[in-house]
Structure formats: structure tokens, C-alpha cells
Amino acid sequence: MSTAASPHQTIKFQQGQNIVLIGLSGPSSSGKTTVAKALTCLFENSILVHLDDFYIPDEQIPVDPIHQEKDWDCPEAIDFDKFVEYIENIKKGILSEVKTLESDVTLKLSKDEISEYRRKIPSTPDTLYVFVDGFMLFHDPEIISLFDLKLFFYASFDTLKYRRESRSGYNTEAGFWVDPPNYFENIVWPQYVKNHNYLFIDNDVNKELNTYAIKDLGLLSYQNESKTTLNDLIQWSIDSILN
Ligand SMILES: Nc1ncnc2c1ncn2[C@@H]1O[C@H](COP(=O)(O)OP(=O)(O)OP(=O)(O)O)[C@@H](O)[C@H]1O
Ligand SMILES: [Mg+2]
Numbered sequence: 001m002s003t004a005a006s007p008h009q010t011i012k013f014q015q016g017q018n019i020v021l022i023g024l025s026g027p028s029s030s031g032k033t034t035v036a037k038a039l040t041c042l043f044e045n046s047i048l049v050h051l052d053d054f055y056i057p058d059e060q061i062p063v064d065p066i067h068q069e070k071d072w073d074c075p076e077a078i079d080f081d082k083f084v085e086y087i088e089n090i091k092k093g094i095l096s097e098v099k100t101l102e103s104d105v106t107l108k109l110s111k112d113e114i115s116e117y118r119r120k121i122p123s124t125p126d127t128l129y130v131f132v133d134g135f136m137l138f139h140d141p142e143i144i145s146l147f148d149l150k151l152f153f154y155a156s157f158d159t160l161k162y163r164r165e166s167r168s169g170y171n172t173e174a175g176f177w178v179d180p181p182n183y184f185e186n187i188v189w190p191q192y193v194k195n196h197n198y199l200f201i202d203n204d205v206n207k208e209l210n211t212y213a214i215k216d217l218g219l220l221s222y223q224n225e226s227k228t229t230l231n232d233l234i235q236w237s238i239d240s241i242l243n
Pocket of ligand 1: 026027028029030031032033034035134135163224225226227228229230
């Protein structure tokens with residue numbers, strides 16, 4: 001069985017392999033795909049799954065009633081039945097190919113950095129790491145419970161808005177989406193807040209994760225502001241996985 005999910009290698013499930021599912025979630029432009037691609041390159045047996053490959057068809061994406069724009073950032077835009085079935089199949093050792101639309105994030109590590117990181121990661125031939133990259137994995141405790149490890153990346157409104165607006169757009173099933181003006185503050189941020197504030201102290205996404213998120217749901221979080229380097233993010237993620 002092969003997967004289109006990882007650009008670097010073709011992975012085959014092996015009988016008796018230990019499968020570790022790692023969810024990387026958080027708001028748009030928090031660094032999920034960047035980190036997930038790096039980790040998939042660094043861990044010897046690993047595959048990468050993108051939630052973005054489970055969007056419903058473009059023409060069915062809900063339209064925001066106030067701004068009259070397609071709302072790509074609400075949970076209803078994702079076919080969660082299909083996604084959950086896909087993840088549950090992986091847990092059973094069944095991996096089907098997904099045509100991936102993800103293309104905009106290239107691996108941001110040099111050859112030397114890759115060798116240096118790989119040297120420090122113990123060989124685990126019996127373990128398959130499945131990295132799942134998605135903006136809407138932690139809005140629902142049932143989805144959260146699919147994962148063995150839950151890495152939550154977040155940042156402030158200003159940081160995320162700046163990064164989002166520096167991007168050209170997103171591949172979709174039927175084309176290419178470019179944000180209309182003010183899309184971040186009108187759609188992206190409000191949907192992130194609405195679906196994630198339950199994880200934060202005082203329901204305030206500008207504060208830290210609450211006890212429920214940390215202790216009951218098991219979320220590990222990293223605040224990826226502009227002073228954070230890619231190496232900080234990768235090292236923290238590797239340490240979280242190995243611990
Ligand atoms: N700490 C950082 N410093 C500088 N740039 C960063 C940092 N973290 C992320 N970026 C940049 O922000 C952009 C968005 O990152 P990335 O694509 O990984 O976000 P994402 O969480 O996958 O977002 P989306 O949910 O929209 O796909 C990329 O261009 C990435 O290089
Ligand atoms: Mg992404």
C-alpha cells in the first residue's frame with residue numbers, strides 16, 4: 001500500500017507494526033503543515049495526512065451569512081465521517097491512497113539539519129508514525145480522542161493575520177482559493193475562536209490552555225509567535241513525541 005501523503009517516501013504497513021497517531025492542530029498559519037512536513041521527513045517510518053484533503057466539494061462549502069463569502073474555516077466544510085473512517089482504518093492497518101491538494105509548504109530544512117535531527121531520533125522500525133495536519137482536529141473531544149498525541153500550535157491574532165495575508169492562497173478540489181479582503185478577521189479568526197475557546201482559560205484564546213484541555217484532553221501546546229524559529233517548533237515536537 002502506498003500513500004500520496006508523504007512526498008518523501010513510500011511507506012508500507014507491516015504486520016504487527018505499532019501505529020502512533022499524532023494530531024497537529026491549531027489555527028490557520030500556526031505552523032502545522034510546516035512542522036508536520038519536517039517531522040514526516042525526520043521520523044523513519046512515517047506518513048502525513050492532511051485534513052484539507054477531506055473538504056466537501058467546493059460548490060457545497062457553506063456561505064457565511066453575514067459576509068456572503070465561502071466559509072472554508074467551519075467544521076461543516078469538512079467531511080468528518082470520511083475523515084474519521086480514514087483514521088480508524090489506519091488504526092486497523094488499512095491505508096488507502098488520498099489525492100493530496102497540499103502543495104504550498106515546502107520542507108524548510110537543510111540536508112545538514114536533517115542529518116543532525118535524524119542522528120538524535122532513535123530508530124523505531126516497529127513503529128509507524130502517522131502525522132495528521134489539520135486546522136479542525138481539536139474542536140471536538142471525540143476527534144481529539146482518535147490521536148495518541150495531540151500537538152496544538154497557536155499564536156496571536158496579529159501574528160496569524162500577518163502570516164495568512166502573506167500567503168498566495170490554497171489549492172482546492174476545483175481550483176485555487178485566494179482570500180478576499182478581510183477574510184482573516186471576518187471568517188478565519190472568528191471560526192477558530194468559536195470552535196476552540198472551550199480549550200482556554202476563561203474561554204479566552206488570548207490566554208493559556210485550561211486544565212480540561214491539558215489534563216482531560218491531553219493537549220500539548222506551543223505558542224508559535226514571530227520570535228519562534230522553525231527549529232524551536234521541530235525540537236519541541238520531537239521531544240513531545242519521544243517523551
Ligand atoms: N515561527 C515562524 N516564523 C516565521 N514564519 C513562520 C513561523 N511559523 C510559520 N511560519 C510561516 O507561516 C506560514 C504558514 O505556516 P503553515 O503553512 O505551516 O501553517 P498552517 O498551520 O499549516 O496553516 P493552514 O491551516 O492555513 O494550512 C508559512 O509560510 C510558514 O513558513
Ligand atoms: Mg497547513
